[in-house]
Amino acid sequence: MQVTIIGAGYVGLTTGVTLAYLGHKVTLVDKNPAVISSLEQGKSPIYEYGMDVLLPKARRNISFTTSYAGIDGSRVILIAVGTPSKENGDADLGFLEDAVTQIAHSLSGTGYPVIVNKSTVPPGTASRVNTLVNNVLSGRGLSPGVNVASNPEFLREGSAFWDALYPDRIVVGAAEPSTRELLTELYQPIIEQNFTAPPSLPRPEGYNGPVLFTTNPLNAELIKYASNAFLAMKVSFVNEFAGLAELLNADIVEIAYGMGLDSRIGNKFLQAGVGWGGSCFGKDARAILYTAKKYGYSLPLVQGAIEVNNRQKKLVTSKIRSTLKTVPGSTIGIMGLAFKPGTDDCRETPATGLIAELLNMGAFIKVYDPMAMDNFQRLYPDLPVEYATDLADLADGCDALVLLTEWEQFKNADWPALRSLMKKNIFIDGRNLLDPRFMEQSGFVYRGVGRHVHVRENTAAAAPKGQ
Ligand SMILES: NC(=O)c1ccc[n+]([C@@H]2O[C@H](COP(=O)([O-])OP(=O)(O)OC[C@H]3O[C@@H](n4cnc5c(N)ncnc54)[C@H](O)[C@@H]3O)[C@@H](O)[C@H]2O)c1
Numbered sequence: 001m002q003v004t005i006i007g008a009g010y011v012g013l014t015t016g017v018t019l020a021y022l023g024h025k026v027t028l029v030d031k032n033p034a035v036i037s038s039l040e041q042g043k044s045p046i047y048e049y050g051m052d053v054l055l056p057k058a059r060r061n062i063s064f065t066t067s068y069a070g071i072d073g074s075r076v077i078l079i080a081v082g083t084p085s086k087e088n089g090d091a092d093l094g095f096l097e098d099a100v101t102q103i104a105h106s107l108s109g110t111g112y113p114v115i116v117n118k119s120t121v122p123p124g125t126a127s128r129v130n131t132l133v134n135n136v137l138s139g140r141g142l143s144p145g146v147n148v149a150s151n152p153e154f155l156r157e158g159s160a161f162w163d164a165l166y167p168d169r170i171v172v173g174a175a176e177p178s179t180r181e182l183l184t185e186l187y188q189p190i191i192e193q194n195f196t197a198p199p200s201l202p203r204p205e206g207y208n209g210p211v212l213f214t215t216n217p218l219n220a221e222l223i224k225y226a227s228n229a230f231l232a233m234k235v236s237f238v239n240e241f242a243g244l245a246e247l248l249n250a251d252i253v254e255i256a257y258g259m260g261l262d263s264r265i266g267n268k269f270l271q272a273g274v275g276w277g278g279s280c281f282g283k284d285a286r287a288i289l290y291t292a293k294k295y296g297y298s299l300p301l302v303q304g305a306i307e308v309n310n311r312q313k314k315l316v317t318s319k320i321r322s323t324l325k326t327v328p329g330s331t332i333g334i335m336g337l338a339f340k341p342g343t344d345d346c347r348e349t350p351a352t353g354l355i356a357e358l359l360n361m362g363a364f365i366k367v368y369d370p371m372a373m374d375n376f377q378r379l380y381p382d383l384p385v386e387y388a389t390d391l392a393d394l395a396d397g398c399d400a401l402v403l404l405t406e407w408e409q410f411k412n413a414d415w416p417a418l419r420s421l422m423k424k425n426i427f428i429d430g431r432n433l434l435d436p437r438f439m440e441q442s443g444f445v446y447r448g449v450g451r452h453v454h455v456r457e458n459t460a461a462a463a464p465k466g467q
Pocket residue numbers: 006007008009010011012029030031032035080081082083095096098099118119120121153154155156157279280
């Protein structure tokens with residue numbers, strides 16, 4: 001099937017590469033010439049696990065362009081442009097409206113494609129896009145016959161290709177049976193799992209394909225917001241209890257493990273830490289709160305998830321204060337800048353707020369991330385921090401190390417050697433990644449999140465991570 005995707009960012013690019021890998025003919029349109037020229041040279045502008053394998057394999061079925069000129073022959077146009085937060089919390093639909101207007105001006109009037117919205121957008125947007133595109137067509141003297149569907153995206157950065165090839169569900173919000181059939185055809189290889197799995201992304205054992213759920217566009221749009229709000233709330237819930245556990249000298253890792261044994265609760269998204277970040281949870285929670293307010297309604301659970309998260313982000317500074325005592329003049333090493341492991345994305349990463357606070361308190365800051373240093377520097381060019389070349393360079397001369405992203409490389413580091421390079425021995429584990437007893441044996445004063453300082457024998461090792 002001939003498919004056009006507008007926006008070659010995290011969602012558009014992974015979706016485009018996946019669909020091309022599955023045999024569709026994909027045109028990726030992005031207004032940023034640097035993104036397109038990088039892709040034309042075979043280089044991905046973003047880091048995503050599996051991209052190095054899938055992009056070359058998809059290459060013969062995919063083309064990249066900054067122009068909307070060639071979109072006319074497509075049967076489906078997927079929109080995957082950004083929908084960032086406005087000052088008031090509402091989703092900014094400027095990029096989306098620009099894309100839709102350009103699409104409407106590029107269609108010739110024969111055999112219209114279906115426009116499918118993959119960007120996360122407030123309820124009612126599909127209907128608004130429908131009016132916008134068909135008004136432009138009418139203004140051009142063409143018949144207003146374009147259908148618009150909602151097909152929200154649920155991929156996670158760092159495992160985007162897993163989520164694209166082996167999703168739990170595909171949600172299609174479409175009013176007309178013909179649009180539902182078209183999107184079912186688009187996703188047929190995934191629904192039926194009739195493709196050769198790439199060796200680096202093997203089909204999970206027992207996985208038999210996603211549930212295809214068809215509904216109307218409004219419900220589909222709300223499914224996306226409700227899902228993200230629920231996940232953010234789940235993490236905030238465990239973080240809220242982490243604070244109480246710490247006061248009571250209990251251990252949140254064991255508590256979360258015990259909770260997750262109940263299949264109604266499940267063991268995922270119960271990992272306490274420095275709070276959630278990224279380009280989606282905060283933005284989408286603010287947007288749905290704004291929508292509710294417009295209708296004279298409130299969402300106290302969603303509001304609470306944000307408040308708990310804001311409080312959580314201050315946790316590290318108070319741990320630094322209580323362990324280091326004198327912060328001004330101290331050197332603090334930040335381990336991890338990406339908002340989660342497996343990605344180079346630093347949008348709304350917990351690292352920024354913490355670094356700003358520590359700088360304000362008079363600390364000297366060094367940072368290291370195995371993947372996200374360039375992105376971080378590009379996003380926050382004015383932050384006066386020193387970029388370390390590796391973990392040893394980071395630890396060298398530090399009074400405290402603060403782990404913010406649970407990279408595998410950090411787990412497997414030579415901790416006694418790193419300790420020997422430091423001036424003082426404070427270690428704040430903002431993701432409960434490391435074994436407290438091992439860290440203390442390695443010479444550190446260890447502080448995790450929601451865990452008693454001296455964790456009992458057999459506890460940390462026994463409880464698996466909740467991700
Ligand atoms: N990042 C994720 O993990 C994720 C997951 C699910 C849903 N989403 C949603 O998907 C949407 C896209 O997110 P993203 O992270 O991929 O964004 P992104 O910023 O990484 O990419 C958006 C791309 O769209 C391009 N663009 C903007 N306006 C354009 C236009 N008019 N024409 C052509 N190109 C244009 C930009 O240049 C950019 O490359 C958002 O609504 C987001 O909430 C994101």
